Amino acid sequence: QSVLTQPPSASGTPGQRVTISCSGSSSNIGSNYVYWYQQLPGTAPKLLIYRNNQRPSGVPDRFSGSKSGTSASLAISGLRSEDEADYYCAAWDDSLSGLYVFGTGTKVTVL
């Protein structure tokens, strides 16, 4: 089902910078905004980044998003233990009558 591809895992030590990639196509990332959601263990997803690089109120500026062509990335700088979670990219897809697609998800581990 997932049309947005992410690496299954990423890791870093506290204080490091971790980057997660999200690869899509011209019908989704290439022609729409990208969003990122953080899912802490056992909880509901939380909006982390909207419209490529905007942070909702309360999200630390350690989290940043970017987009180029049909790919996007999420960067976490100054990695902290509480950042250990699953991260999902998402975008609207213009194929068929339109649908919202999520990435395959990336598990971030703080070593």
Added chain:
Amino acid sequence: QVQLQESGPGLVKPSETLSLTCTVSGGSISSYYWSWIRQPPGKGLEWIGYIYYSGSTNYNPSLKSRVTISVDTSKNQFSLKLSSVTAADTAVYYCARGVTGTAPYYYYYYMDVWGKGTTVTVSS
């Protein structure tokens, strides 16, 4: 502060219809797009669809033949019905508030407030 709460049976038999309700508190259901998302055990997120408070809907094509989302503005609730369920429909079901618009270049849609989720198991 808007809060969402899912409710409904945690166990549904194969071939029957899954029915869930999401109650919106702390704000009006008018405006915004109200969405359903699911997550099978140990797997990723899947968007099911949304409804605008006026009643217009958009469903994931892969589920469209089995899904109905409705809204009851008088109760500040919206609901999900998924028919002919199988074990593959076993998942945590989330309701969420959707924000949409067009600016400055593209249409945008994202979920900014989520419920805690409810687990639905399909089993006889």
